Amino acid sequence: MTTDRCAAAHPEDPTPCVGPHDAVTVLDRSNRGMGGCEHHAARLLASLEGGRVVSAPDHPGAAIRVHKAADTTRPFAWVTDAPRTEPGQLSAAENRAAAQAGDNLSADELPPPFTFRDAYSRAPEMPAETHDVLRLQVTSGDYAAPQEEVREYLLRYAALADRVAEESGDADDQEKAERTGRALLDHDREHGIWRGVYPPGHAIWTHRGPRAYTRQEYITWHRSTA
Structure with a gap:
C-alpha cells in the first residue's frame, strides 16, 4: 500500500488516490474537516452520518462529483468480508x-x-x-x-x-x-x-x-x- 495518500484515505483502505489530494474537504456533523482526493473523499462521505463535502477553491465541481460517487458507495467500502444486509x-x-x-x-x-x-x-x-x-x-x-x-x-x-x-x-x-x-x-x-x-x-x-x-x-x- 502506498503511503503517499490523502488525509481522507482510511489506513485499512488499500486503494490509491485519484487526482489531487486536496480536491475537497469532507465535514462531519461537528464541522470537523478532512481534505482528500475525490476517490477517498467519496468513501469517507459514504461512511459518515450527516457528513457533507465542499470543493477546494482550485477544484470547482469536485464536491458534486464526490457527492454523486458517495451515493452509490457502501459505507466502509474497503471492508470486503462483512455482511451487507442492514x-x-x-x-x-x-x-x-x-x-x-x-x-x-x-x-x-x-x-x-x-x-x-x-x-x-x-x-x-x-x-x-x-x-x-x-x-x-x-x-x-x-x-x-x-x-x-x-x-x-x-x-x-x-x-x-x-x-x-x-x-x-x-x-x-x-x-x-x-x-x-x-x-x-x-x-x-x-x-x-x-x-x-x-x-x-x-x-x-x-x-x-x-x-x-x-x-x-x-x-x-x-x-x-x-
Whole structure:
C-alpha cells in the first residue's frame, strides 16, 4: 500500500488516490474537516452520518462529483468480508431502491414488520430505561440540545411508551404509544433522519402506523449502540 495518500484515505483502505489530494474537504456533523482526493473523499462521505463535502477553491465541481460517487458507495467500502444486509451497510442508492420497491407493494405483499420481541428482546430493563429517558428529557430541553440528543430522546421515549402499552393493554397507554411514535415519525420526516430500511415518508407507515416505525428505528438504533 502506498503511503503517499490523502488525509481522507482510511489506513485499512488499500486503494490509491485519484487526482489531487486536496480536491475537497469532507465535514462531519461537528464541522470537523478532512481534505482528500475525490476517490477517498467519496468513501469517507459514504461512511459518515450527516457528513457533507465542499470543493477546494482550485477544484470547482469536485464536491458534486464526490457527492454523486458517495451515493452509490457502501459505507466502509474497503471492508470486503462483512455482511451487507442492514441499511447501514448499504449505499444510499441501494436503500432508496429498496424503499421505492416497497412503495409498489400492496399491504399483503409488504415484508413482515418487526415484532415486539424483535424490537425489545435486548432492550434495558424498564426501570433503567425509564431513568435514561427522564435524563434525556431534561438534557434535551425544549429541543434546544444537539439534534442527535433530541432524536435519541424521542426514539427512546416512543419505544418505552410502546413497551408499556404492549404490557398493560390500557387504552390510555395505547394512545400514548401512538402519540409518541407519531412525534418521532414527524420529527424524522421533517429532518430527513432514519436508520431502518423504510424512511419516515414511506407509504408503509400508512398501513402499519407509528408504533411499527418506532420498532424499526429502535432495533436499528440499538444494534448500532450494542
